Amino acid sequence: MHHHLDAYAYTNHLKQLPPLQKLLFALTTLLIALLAHPLTQSAIFVWLNVWTIGYARIPIKVYGRVLGVVSIFLLTSLPALLLNAMPQGGGYAIALDEITAIQANSLGGLVIGNWYLFVSYSGLMQAMEIVVRSLACFSCLLFIFFTIPFAELLSILRQCRFPPVLLDLLLLMYRFVFLFLDVATQLQLAMAARGGYRTRQRWMQSVALLAGQLVVRSLQRYQQFSLGLTARGFNGQFQVYSTQSYNYSQRYALESLLGCIGLVIFELKFW
Amino acid sequence: MIILDNTPSLLQFENVFYTYPGANQPAIEDLTLSIPAGKRTAILGHNGCGKSTLLLLADGLYRCSAGVISWQGKPMQYQARSLNQWRQRIGLAFQDPEQQLVAATVAEDISYGLCNLQLSQAEIAARLDQTLIDFNLQELANRPLHYLSLGQKRRVALAGVMALQPQLLLLDEPTAYLDRLQTRHLMQELDRIHGNGTTIVMATHDLDLVYGWADWAIVLHQGRALVSDQADQVFNNVTLLEQLELGMPTLWEIWNALPMAFRDRESPPKTVAELRSRLMQYQHFR
Numbered sequence: 001m002h003h004h005l006d007a008y009a010y011t012n013h014l015k016q017l018p019p020l021q022k023l024l025f026a027l028t029t030l031l032i033a034l035l036a037h038p039l040t041q042s043a044i045f046v047w048l049n050v051w052t053i054g055y056a057r058i059p060i061k062v063y064g065r066v067l068g069v070v071s072i073f074l075l076t077s078l079p080a081l082l083l084n085a086m087p088q089g090g091g092y093a094i095a096l097d098e099i100t101a102i103q104a105n106s107l108g109g110l111v112i113g114n115w116y117l118f119v120s121y122s123g124l125m126q127a128m129e130i131v132v133r134s135l136a137c138f139s140c141l142l143f144i145f146f147t148i149p150f151a152e153l154l155s156i157l158r159q160c161r162f163p164p165v166l167l168d169l170l171l172l173m174y175r176f177v178f179l180f181l182d183v184a185t186q187l188q189l190a191m192a193a194r195g196g197y198r199t200r201q202r203w204m205q206s207v208a209l210l211a212g213q214l215v216v217r218s219l220q221r222y223q224q225f226s227l228g229l230t231a232r233g234f235n236g237q238f239q240v241y242s243t244q245s246y247n248y249s250q251r252y253a254l255e256s257l258l259g260c261i262g263l264v265i266f267e268l269k270f271w
Numbered sequence: 272m273i274i275l276d277n278t279p280s281l282l283q284f285e286n287v288f289y290t291y292p293g294a295n296q297p298a299i300e301d302l303t304l305s306i307p308a309g310k311r312t313a314i315l316g317h318n319g320c321g322k323s324t325l326l327l328l329a330d331g332l333y334r335c336s337a338g339v340i341s342w343q344g345k346p347m348q349y350q351a352r353s354l355n356q357w358r359q360r361i362g363l364a365f366q367d368p369e370q371q372l373v374a375a376t377v378a379e380d381i382s383y384g385l386c387n388l389q390l391s392q393a394e395i396a397a398r399l400d401q402t403l404i405d406f407n408l409q410e411l412a413n414r415p416l417h418y419l420s421l422g423q424k425r426r427v428a429l430a431g432v433m434a435l436q437p438q439l440l441l442l443d444e445p446t447a448y449l450d451r452l453q454t455r456h457l458m459q460e461l462d463r464i465h466g467n468g469t470t471i472v473m474a475t476h477d478l479d480l481v482y483g484w485a486d487w488a489i490v491l492h493q494g495r496a497l498v499s500d501q502a503d504q505v506f507n508n509v510t511l512l513e514q515l516e517l518g519m520p521t522l523w524e525i526w527n528a529l530p531m532a533f534r535d536r537e538s539p540p541k542t543v544a545e546l547r548s549r550l551m552q553y554q555h556f557r
Binding site: 006007010149150151154171172174175178179182221224225227228229230231232233234235238239240241242243244 | 327330332355358359363365367369370371372373374375376378379380382383384385386387388392395396399412413414415416417418431432435
């Protein structure tokens, strides 16, 4: 799946736009999303989806699936915000005004043993704020993920004078992700071909073997890769030359600029 | 038996030994050989006979436990600076191209070695453009490496080495896993590189591949060079090749299966086209 997703960054319809322009746009909207109120955040979510799905032509199914996977993490944190528990009976003493406040705040609940479990209005509001803010931020980050190739992202960071060691590490990790995935796929296929996933027990054993072998083989790959680097004159710094050329688009620049100004005005005027 | 030609040699191994850490047997044992300048040399031998180790030693990636490796008579120094200079003269293409592709895209990967030479940006750009043209990689220039086929990866790996303009190119099993068409393209590429004056050394166990291509051949067995001679001489050494079970090139076998009268006083053909042409000349086959 990673191969697949990575491909969109190299083939999307905004590929020819300068990556710096796309990155600045996404970071600006991200900043507004972090500071603004839910209505503005909702507008950012919708607008960024128009950019990613509409302009960059990322298939809605793919986009939805990625957003869905990311949202799982968000959803797992919601019960802690939504659900409240209050001791009831069993010798616990609670002030009357506190009970009145809880009753006013409760949207519904049930009694489990000595505890009253309820969904609070304030918790719901807080959860909604977090969901809207998170979705707005996700849409900004997914715009970066789907429209800016990793190599170009590194190139921008290099221009911004990020520490070279950090960039070298990022690049090597990026290369290793694919080498690692290749090794994992090869091993998994080899195991499946020999009935490695036939029963639940064999499945567990095969997965454990896969994990162990992945470490060993990745180390071997690393050693080979180090030889390759040395053979090509690695001198402690990972320098490359980029030939990518871009087309500046006034239309997209104008929309992003006016849109961001509009969002700020909306935020300041209505909240 | 080591037979050395009078041709000036680029690279010499003199009584070289190398043992892998933890191994009981040396992978390279008392190896003495010479790589003649300007020729296409084939290093022949079974898997595990030390071909890859020899190439890694030649590029200074492994340090020999004993013996001397020298370039035009000057022994290899294992200091970082002289090793960098050494590797500028000798380019090594690994058997697995993944091993030496290090950047994110094709153009960036080819530029990697050039950037390490600390050339000017203009020089890097010029050499990069020329390399992309030479290896017909212009359309793939900005493609991520993990989207390339094995044949394309091999071409990019070779381009990355050749961008540095080495005098000697070492190839470790360059056609492994390639199909017939990709192999033909690679061999054409190698002919072009050799035509531009680069000495090429190819380690392989595929006798069909190097028969007709190689000018010089070295047979390696258990880390030792058994013979180092003109390729014709080596391929005519049937006893040795059969003793080592390396087999004979298919063309050579077809030629030898023909009636004696037909092949009288003629050396075996080097290509299929040559064999066909000779067969056509022969009255009996018309």
